[in-house]
Amino acid sequence: MEQGRYPTRRTRERRLKTMPATSPAQKACLGRYLVALLQPWAVAGRAVAVDSTILLAKGGVWHRKDRNQGIVPHTSIDTEAHWTKSGWHGWCYGCKLHLVATVAAVWIPLAAELTPANAADSDVVPALLRQLPGEARFVLAIGTTMHRTSRRLVIRRTASW
Numbered sequence: 001m002e003q004g005r006y007p008t009r010r011t012r013e014r015r016l017k018t019m020p021a022t023s024p025a026q027k028a029c030l031g032r033y034l035v036a037l038l039q040p041w042a043v044a045g046r047a048v049a050v051d052s053t054i055l056l057a058k059g060g061v062w063h064r065k066d067r068n069q070g071i072v073p074h075t076s077i078d079t080e081a082h083w084t085k086s087g088w089h090g091w092c093y094g095c096k097l098h099l100v101a102t103v104a105a106v107w108i109p110l111a112a113e114l115t116p117a118n119a120a121d122s123d124v125v126p127a128l129l130r131q132l133p134g135e136a137r138f139v140l141a142i143g144t145t146m147h148r149t150s151r152r153l154v155i156r157r158t159a160s161w
Contacts, residue, residue: 028131031110035133040104047103047138048110050128052121055114057081057094082116092117098124100132103140110136 035041059076064083066073081094096119100111111131113124129139 025131027109028111031108031131032133034108035102035110035135038106038108040102040106040108041135044104045138046135047140048100048132048136049103050098050100050121050125050139050141052096052098052124054084054086054089054092054117055095055097056092061093080116082118084117098128100128102136103138 041047057078059078060074061083062072062077062079062081072079078094083091083093084096085091094117096115096117098113098115098119098121099109102108102110110133111128113128115124125141
């Protein structure tokens with residue numbers, strides 16, 4: 001946020017282009033480093049929480065009729081964003097931030113992924129869980145987030161602990 005406002009889509013895109021493709025791995029590495037340094041699980045269970053939130057796109061929305069024809073009616077439209085239906089917000093046009101963080105006195109992000117809003121949590125979570133530090137023992141998530149693939153991954157990791 002800059003001066004109380006979020007940057008425009010074009011500014012975000014320009015800044016993202018300067019970031020290396022290894023950014024998610026770097027975030028995971030920083031999270032593991034902070035876990036080792038701060039030891040948030042020293043007095044608590046070694047749990048992580050998985051969730052996602054919708055980030056609304058700034059500017060106009062790209063309606064299905066125009067998207068199917070490949071027509072971008074206005075330059076303020078974020079063409080990377082997509083539509084999704086939220087039980088809380090109704091229909092939304094934007095992106096989704098998927099996040100895994102420690103559950104302790106200090107919440108440390110361990111893995112994150114930004115996707116179009118229509119990306120299913122169950123498709124993104126397995127890749128996020130693979131980035132967790134070995135100290136994590138429990139995964140807290142709502143049922144729709146933990147797809148069968150994610151559950152198998154958690155069971156496999158737990159068995160190796």
